[in-house]
Amino acid sequence: QLQLQESGPGLVKPSETLSLTCTVSGGSISSSSYYWGWIRQPPGKGLEWIGSIYYSGSTYYNPSLKSRVTISVDTSKNQFSLKLSSVTAADTAVYYCARRYLAAAVNWGQGTLVTVSS
């Protein structure tokens, strides 16, 4: 059964770069037809798609975040990663990683809370 697990610092200082990794188990990140993505949810608010990546490296980013986001993939480790630069308090959220088929996030990680604060 496919599982996704987010990992990374739970606290990031303003203006710094948020870095998270998603480890995939129970399946290969190199599977065709699937994209791997990041979604976030600020406390008490709705979902926001950050972006996604194919195992070959092709990416799609949310235009509102594109200038600050980088998503990369490491097929040797079965992992993909998120970097969000120049963070502010508005980037405080639960960050989820997910496997995307067509436009649907079929499998989700449990999520990790990242707080931006000095």
Place this chain on the structure above:
Amino acid sequence: QSVLTQPPSASGTPGQRVTISCSGSSSNIGSNTVNWYQQLPGTAPKLLIYSNNQRPSGVPDRFSGSKSGTSASLAISGLQSEDEADYYCAAWDDSLNGHVVFGGGTKLTVL
């Protein structure tokens, strides 16, 4: 401000049928399929409906989806207390090189 528009809240009594609407535009719902997610309190969202009206394995047939033009709907029949959750619609948006857009979410209360 979400790209897709949902009512912030909905409610119903056990056994009742409730619907949640999702309105978009020609660049998203009008030209792509709609997916629905259920988020129970304190948990990660779960895919409930994909490709407008398809249920993943394990999702009860009480849940159904439909799409017409630039709008979509999620219907829940035989409402149960465990259906109390937040529901989100989502779709691919063809603008600006393409990306996924979500609705703002609808909190469903079972009275």
